[in-house]
Amino acid sequence: MLKSEEDRLYKSEDYINKLRYIAKHTHYQNRASVNEETVTIFSLSELRSLTYSNELRSLEFDTVFLGDFVEGRFPENYRPDPLLPENPYRNEEEQLYDSRFIFYRLLKSFRERLYLLVPQREREAELIPSPFLGQLKAITSVETIEVVNPERGSVPGFLSTYGNHVWTTETPFDGTFPVNLMNMRSLIKHVVKVEKSREKTHKHLVYEGVLTPETLSPESRAGLEERRQRTYSVTELETYAKCPFQYFVNNVLRFRVEEEETEDELSNRRRGSLLHEVLFEFYNNRRENPRVGRGFEEARQQLDEILDAKSEEHRNQRTENPIGENNIFWETDVEKLRVALHKWLEAERNYDLPVTPHYFEASFGQDQESKDPELGCTTPISIGEVRMKGKIDRIDIGNGAFNVIDYKTGSSTIRMPEILSGRSLQLSIYLQIAKQLLANNGITDLEAASGLYHKIRLDQCTVELGIGTEFLNGEAFKNYNGTDWKSVSSRSGQLLDDEIFEDRLVRVSGYVQQYVDSISKGNFPLITRVKTFVSPKDESETGDCVESNEIPEGYGFVESEVDGHKPLAPSNKTEPCNYCVYKRICRVGAIAEVSQSDD
Ligand code: SF4
Numbered sequence: 001m002l003k004s005e006e007d008r009l010y011k012s013e014d015y016i017n018k019l020r021y022i023a024k025h026t027h028y029q030n031r032a033s034v035n036e037e038t039v040t041i042f043s044l045s046e047l048r049s050l051t052y053s054n055e056l057r058s059l060e061f062d063t064v065f066l067g068d069f070v071e072g073r074f075p076e077n078y079r080p081d082p083l084l085p086e087n088p089y090r091n092e093e094e095q096l097y098d099s100r101f102i103f104y105r106l107l108k109s110f111r112e113r114l115y116l117l118v119p120q121r122e123r124e125a126e127l128i129p130s131p132f133l134g135q136l137k138a139i140t141s142v143e144t145i146e147v148v149n150p151e152r153g154s155v156p157g158f159l160s161t162y163g164n165h166v167w168t169t170e171t172p173f174d175g176t177f178p179v180n181l182m183n184m185r186s187l188i189k190h191v192v193k194v195e196k197s198r199e200k201t202h203k204h205l206v207y208e209g210v211l212t213p214e215t216l217s218p219e220s221r222a223g224l225e226e227r228r229q230r231t232y233s234v235t236e237l238e239t240y241a242k243c244p245f246q247y248f249v250n251n252v253l254r255f256r257v258e259e260e261e262t263e264d265e266l267s268n269r270r271r272g273s274l275l276h277e278v279l280f281e282f283y284n285n286r287r288e289n290p291r292v293g294r295g296f297e298e299a300r301q302q303l304d305e306i307l308d309a310k311s312e313e314h315r316n317q318r319t320e321n322p323i324g325e326n327n328i329f330w331e332t333d334v335e336k337l338r339v340a341l342h343k344w345l346e347a348e349r350n351y352d353l354p355v356t357p358h359y360f361e362a363s364f365g366q367d368q369e370s371k372d373p374e375l376g377c378t379t380p381i382s383i384g385e386v387r388m389k390g391k392i393d394r395i396d397i398g399n400g401a402f403n404v405i406d407y408k409t410g411s412s413t414i415r416m417p418e419i420l421s422g423r424s425l426q427l428s429i430y431l432q433i434a435k436q437l438l439a440n441n442g443i444t445d446l447e448a449a450s451g452l453y454h455k456i457r458l459d460q461c462t463v464e465l466g467i468g469t470e471f472l473n474g475e476a477f478k479n480y481n482g483t484d485w486k487s488v489s490s491r492s493g494q495l496l497d498d499e500i501f502e503d504r505l506v507r508v509s510g511y512v513q514q515y516v517d518s519i520s521k522g523n524f525p526l527i528t529r530v531k532t533f534v535s536p537k538d539e540s541e542t543g544d545c546v547e548s549n550e551i552p553e554g555y556g557f558v559e560s561e562v563d564g565h566k567p568l569a570p571s572n573k574t575e576p577c578n579y580c581v582y583k584r585i586c587r588v589g590a591i592a593e594v595s596q597s598d599d
Contacts, residue, residue, distance in 0.1 A: 016043050044074070047102055056105045064110040067117045070127040071589055075099030092579060103132055116142075121156070128589035131577060159184060166192045208529050209245040209586070211522030227520045231365050231380045231387040232512075234426045240515045241422045241567065242576040248524035249582050257581045261321055264329035266314075266337070272409050274307075274314055275337065275456060276361075276393065279407060280371060281306045283360045283394070290357040292348040299349075303341055307334065336458045340409075343461035344454065347480045355398035355449075355476050357405075362437060365389025375441060381433045384513040392430050395438075401449035401476035402438065404430045406466070408455045414466055416493040419508065421533070422515075422567030427451025427466040428508035448505075449476035465494040469501040507565050514566070526586050527576060533569035 023039035040061070042050065050056040068074060076099065078092035107114065116136075118129045136142055159181070166172040166189055177185055197204040206215045213221060240247040249255050261267050266274065282303055283290055292299045311334045315323050323330045362375035366389050370376020375395070380387035394405040404427060418424040431448045438446055450468030455461065463480035465488050473495055474487035488495050496504060577588055 013043065016041055044076070044102075047106075048098070051102045051105045056109060059109055060111055061109060062111050063113045063115070064106060065115045065117060066106060069116040069118050069130045069133065071130055071583060074103075074130050075132070096578060100132070107136075128583070128587060131574075131589060134574075134589065155181065159188065163188050163192060167196065209248060209524040209526055211524065213522075216522065221522075224520050224522050228385075228516060229387070231389045232516065233390050234388070234429055237512055237515050238423060238425055240519060241425070241511070243527035243580070244518070244524040244530065245526045245586050246576065246580060246582055247519070249585055252524070255582075255585075261318060264321075264323055264327050266330070266333040268409075270314055271333070271337065274310055275341075275409055276407060277310050278303065278306050278341065279393075280361050281310065283357050284371075292345060292351075296345070296349050300342065300345055303345060304338065307338055307341065311337075340456050340458045340461060343482075344456045347461055347463065347485075351478075351480075351485055353398070353476065353478065353485075355396045355401065355403060357394055358397045359392070359395040361391055361393065362395060362434075363389075363391040364433060364437060366391070375437050377437070377440065381436050383429060383432060383509045386512050386516045388429065388433060388512075390430070390433070392434055392437075395434050397446055399472070399476050400445065400447060401472050402434060402446045403449050403477050404434050404451045406430075406451070406453050408453050409457060411455070411457065413464060414453070416467075417568070417571060419467060419504065420568040421570040422508070422511040423570060424466075425508055425512065427453075428505050429512065431467070432505055432509065447472070448501075452477060465492060467501070467504065468495055469498050470495050471498050510565050511567055526588055528574055528588055530573070533573070534566050 019041050023041060040059075047056070050059070066074070075096055078095050116130075116133060118133065119127055121127060133142070158178070162177075162185075172189070174185075194204065194207045198207050202208070205212055211220075211224070216224070236247065236251050239250060259267050259269050261270070282299075285302065285306075286299075311330075315325075315327075315330060359372045359375040361371040363370040363372075364377050365380030365387065366378060369378060370391075380389050382388065392404055393407045396403045396405060406426065414424045414427075419428060428451065431451055435446075435448055438444070448469070449472040451466040452468075453464045453466055455464065460482040461480070462482050463478070463485075465477065465479055468477055468488065470490075473490075477488070478485045479488050480486075574588075577583065583589065
């Protein structure tokens with residue numbers, strides 16, 4: 001029945017209903033009547049409600065088939081829609097968590113066999129397997145059953161058979177080939193060459209992001225070499241650390257996925273800029289008296305006025321999809337930000353250390369002058385031999401020390417493993433740059449005490465230590481948990497003995513140098529293919545690095561060993577793939593990652 005209507009496009013519910021009809025009217029052995037359900041078919045939304053009502057827990061089947069097990073379908077792509085939410089999740093992470101849970105339940109619902117159906121194409125578009133498949137393969141054995149030639153007699157069937165032939169034969173047969181498909185022959189051979197190299201032979205590293213000199217024109221080689229002299233921001237080097245290939249697409253090819261402002265709300269990017277602008281203006285007006293203590297009400301009023309003026313400026317900047325005055329969605333978002341800022345102000349009011357906000361938005365290496373009139377420069381600041389540019393949200397000074405502060409609206413927490421794995425460079429680098437900027441201003445008597453995150457959020461406002469020295473804990477900085485300021489717990493991994501603190505900063509500088517060396521050599525492997533990382537146990541007592549042999553295939557994305565340290569292995573190397581928009585470009589799921597057992 002489905003075949004007879006094969007040209008028609010079905011909505012998934014229609015398709016599922018037809019499958020149900022077929023199942024109901026098919027005769028199975030041992031079934032007493034058509035009313036006895038032998039085959040049960042669930043849509044994804046039914047599966048979701050069954051999972052959460054705990055019914056799936058009690059259901060067990062001999063055989064379970066999970067259809068459409070491809071990228072974008074399971075787990076589904078996240079599509080936020082504040083007006084008519086198609087899914088009930090607040091963010092992508094929540095949806096991914098939910099899909100993982102459903103998948104876990106499914107894995108527990110079969111007695112004999114589980115079939116994960118991975119279609120290869122949808123019309124002309126090639127599909128790639130669900131990322132869950134790779135993760136499942138990493139922890140258990142999954143048998144692959146290739147459905148060879150599903151479309152026998154059709155053009156795709158013929159091409160697929162020829163592709164298999166080219167894949168399995170050293171010298172493919174070049175005889176009779178339909179004239180109308182002749183131009184496909186060389187294409188198929190090329191595709192097989194690429195895929196074979198990516199999966200097995202690794203003869204053509206360029207298809208895995210490693211641009212070896214012989215694959216590049218002299219101009220391209222020179223272009224890469226020039227990247228040694230470029231001025232880098234911390235953000236772009238962090239992108240390189242998370243996935244060199246993502247960096248390549250983003251920063252070398254310059255593909256950009258702009259966040260479209262189609263909703264009547266503050267986009268994440270705009271919310272961040274608005275917050276930074278408000279806080280800069282707030283402290284810039286209070287340079288003489290930055291402490292928020294007495295005069296709290298006045299300070300709050302100032303903050304409100306700045307927020308009103310700045311949010312109005314942002315509303316007027318929305319020329320593509322203009323926002324009218326009194327737009328309820330826009331206003332609601334601004335009010336949420338106001339509540340978050342009031343919570344933050346309350347924290348500032350209760351802060352009791354003599355270390356006070358002093359420099360605001362001190363920038364370096366950027367075309368425009370620093371917004372801070374005392375600190376900052378347009379020339380880049382060097383970390384090793386790498387020229388850096390950026391902007392430090394705030395520097396507090398006092399008690400012979402200084403803290404570097406970064407304002408955040410997100411909820412993620414940076415821990416020491418992210419710093420050691422080279423994925424979080426910001427605070428460690430900014431501490432060193434702040435020291436240089438201060439020295440350029442003749443201030444050499446302040447010690448770097450800490451890098452702090454001020455998380456300014458509607459649900460809670462907190463101050464968290466990113467990296468800090470034990471010696472000045474409670475003297476130059478504290479944590480704020482939403483209610484009280486307290487010295488950082490001595491058990492915190494972010495708090496370091498003086499010597500180790502210095503050592504960590506040097507170590508992170510080493511990463512920066514290594515990344516730039518590697519970029520200029522054309523090393524842009526997919527993160528799944530990177531083997532450079534060392535595990536902590538591979539670092540000998542002397543601090544020398546021994547390369548991990550856990551991953552037999554893959555490529556280093558750092559080659560030199562500045563200060564003898566390579567990044568430690570991140571806890572989940574492929575985590576950046578979860579939210580990456582370039583999956584269809586790098587086609588990460590198309591490579592059998594047999595060697596990635598560390599994930
Ligand atoms: S999907 Fe993963 S491997 Fe591919 S570019 Fe993104 S982060 Fe890199």
